[in-house]
Structure formats: structure tokens, C-alpha cells
Amino acid sequence: MGVNLEVEIGKLKLKNPIILASGCAGYGIEMEDFFPLNEVGAIVLKGISLKESIGNPPPRIWETPSGLINSIGLQNVGLKRFLEEKVPHLKGKNAIFIANFYGKTLEEYVDVAIELDKVDILQALEMNISCPNVKEGGIQFGLNPETVYKVVGKVKDRIKKPLWVKLTPSTNIREIAKAAVDANADVLVAINSVPSMAIDIENFEYRVKNRVGGLSGPAIHPIALKLANDVVESVKVPVIGCGGISSYKDALEFILIGCRAFELGTALFYNPLIPLEIKKDIEDYLRRKGFSSISEVIGLIKKGGNYGTSNDCS
Numbered sequence: 001m002g003v004n005l006e007v008e009i010g011k012l013k014l015k016n017p018i019i020l021a022s023g024c025a026g027y028g029i030e031m032e033d034f035f036p037l038n039e040v041g042a043i044v045l046k047g048i049s050l051k052e053s054i055g056n057p058p059p060r061i062w063e064t065p066s067g068l069i070n071s072i073g074l075q076n077v078g079l080k081r082f083l084e085e086k087v088p089h090l091k092g093k094n095a096i097f098i099a100n101f102y103g104k105t106l107e108e109y110v111d112v113a114i115e116l117d118k119v120d121i122l123q124a125l126e127m128n129i130s131c132p133n134v135k136e137g138g139i140q141f142g143l144n145p146e147t148v149y150k151v152v153g154k155v156k157d158r159i160k161k162p163l164w165v166k167l168t169p170s171t172n173i174r175e176i177a178k179a180a181v182d183a184n185a186d187v188l189v190a191i192n193s194v195p196s197m198a199i200d201i202e203n204f205e206y207r208v209k210n211r212v213g214g215l216s217g218p219a220i221h222p223i224a225l226k227l228a229n230d231v232v233e234s235v236k237v238p239v240i241g242c243g244g245i246s247s248y249k250d251a252l253e254f255i256l257i258g259c260r261a262f263e264l265g266t267a268l269f270y271n272p273l274i275p276l277e278i279k280k281d282i283e284d285y286l287r288r289k290g291f292s293s294i295s296e297v298i299g300l301i302k303k304g305g306n307y308g309t310s311n312d313c314s
């Protein structure tokens with residue numbers, strides 16, 4: 001029996017709920033060695049800013065028990081080279097591409113979004129207000145509800161494509177989610193990496209030069225799940241779960257709490273074929289449980305307990 005994995009993220013139809021997370025799949029092209037790009041529901045490209053950036057100085061990656069700390073610092077080719085060098089490669093792939101973007105100032109967020117909005121191969125724009133690794137832009141735009149309302153509203157006013165907003169775990173995510181939706185965000189993504197630190201005690205040094213990096217991988221999955229749940233409970237727009245997925249079970253946890261899709265990131269670094277494995281395993285699960293489509297299990301979790309009924313933001 002065939003199972004239907006199609007999901008709707010607002011007006012956007014994805015053939016399956018598997019989305020490759022920004023920063024973990026390059027500009028899409030890098031994944032083609034492993035599978036045709038249209039095997040996954042969508043690919044979120046590495047964050048783009050107006051100007052090219054070499055990112056933070058090395059070392060900027062450190063592996064922890066069940067996790068990965070990164071401090072890439074938004075290295076990217078910049079808007080001009082993205083349009084000239086990357087976009088032509090993505091044309092005709094019959095896949096869904098989402099551009100992740102950020103600005104150092106509110107005006108830069110708007111300017112880069114306006115330009116990306118004109119790119120026909122992009123189906124939506126994912127605003128990054130949650131990068132833990134840059135001094136300007138990134139996380140400080142995502143910590144405060146008033147700032148979130150302002151930056152989301154200003155960008156949303158100037159673009160036609162759906163606006164996804166990727167949230168940080170480092171604040172009251174319910175308030176931030178509401179502010180983004182009040183400013184007409186179409187979709188929320190929860191969560192970006194968790195600010196973290198590791199020390200080399202022999203050499204008295206931080207493991208990453210920037211001192212702080214974003215923790216991702218299995219270590220953060222339960223945190224991500226709880227925060228995605230908070231967002232689902234707080235707003236009516238589609239929510240995409242992100243954080244520490246390394247198996248179909250982790251992915252389905254996001255779906256059962258009500259996320260319409262999920263972003264897969266760090267696991268791609270040690271197993272680039274994991275999207276295909278998760279797809280097959282989800283199909284097997286749905287058949288085993290007697291469902292014919294993924295949409296039947298979205299939000300199927302049995303509600304219970306008192307959590308979420310108060311103003312709990314812990």
C-alpha cells in the first residue's frame with residue numbers, strides 16, 4: 001500500500017515533510033552527489049547576506065557528546081555571487097528551494113529580502129533572527145518581541161513570497177512566536193542552535209575561537225521538541241520542527257506534536273543519505289500503524305497534563 005507523504009506549509013505543497021536545514025546542505029548543489037534534490041520536500045540554502053562574508057576565524061567546529069558546536073559566523077557568498085553562481089545551477093532541478101537570509105541592520109534584512117523575492121527558483125524566504133554566532137544581525141533581532149515584530153513586519157510588507165521565521169531557543173519562545181505572527185509571518189521554524197561553550201583544559205583555551213557557538217545534534221532534540229511544542233500551542237500558522245533529528249522517530253515526534261514538517265541538519269554531516277532513510281522509515285511506520293498519509297498523524301499526540309495551560313515559559 002502506498003502512503004502519501006505530501007504536506008502543506010501554507011500555500012506551499014511539499015512532496016514530503018523532510019526539509020534540509022540551512023547551513024547543513026550548502027547551496028543545494030553540494031547534496032547532488034548523494035541524491036536527486038527533489039527527493040526531499042525542500043532545501044533551505046545557507047544564509048545569504050547583502051555582502052559576502054568569510055565568517056568567524058577558526059577553530060569554529062567542536063564535536064561534543066551527542067552534539068556539534070559551530071561558530072561559522074554566517075560565512076556566505078553574498079547576494080551578488082549567490083545570484084550569479086548558485087542560482088543558475090539550481091534552475092530546472094524541479095526541487096523546492098528556500099533562501100535563508102539575514103542582515104546586520106533592519107534595513108539590510110529588508111534589502112536582501114527584496115532581492116531574494118525576485119528569484120524565481122525560490123519558493124519562500126526563511127528569515128534568520130536566531131544565529132548565535134554573529135555580533136550584528138542574527139540572534140539579537142530574535143530575542144525581543146518588539147524587535148521581532150518590527151523586522152518581520154518591515155520585510156513582510158516588501159515581499160510576495162511566503163516568509164518563514166526561524167526562532168532562537170534563547171528567549172521566551174511563545175512571546176516571540178506571537179510577535180512574529182502578529183507581524184504576519186507565514187510559517188515559524190523552531191529552533192535554531194543552542195548557545196553553548198566547550199573548553200580545552202590542557203591548553204586553557206576555548207574550543208571555538210568565538211568562545212560561544214551554537215549546539216546542534218541529538219543533544220538538543222528534547223529541548224527543540226519542547227520549544228516547538230510551545231510554538232505550536234501559541235500560534236495558528238504552520239510550524240516546522242528543527243533540532244537534533246537523527247532518526248524517523250525523532251522526526252515523527254515533531255509531527256505528532258503538530259509540526260507540519262521538520263528540518264534535518266547536523267545528521268547530514270555524518271550520513272548525507274539520512275533523508276532517504278528517514279523517508280522510507282516514516283512510510284513503513286505509517287503502514288505499520290494503518291495510516292495512508294502523513295497528514296493523518298500531524299498533531300495526533302494525546303493531550304494531557306497541566307503544562308501550557310498557564311503562562312509557563314520555562
Ligand code: RRO
Binds near residue numbers: 075215
Ligand atoms: O553561520 C552560523 O554560524 C550559524 C547560523 Br547563520 C545559524 O543560524 N545557526 C548556527 O548554528 N550557525
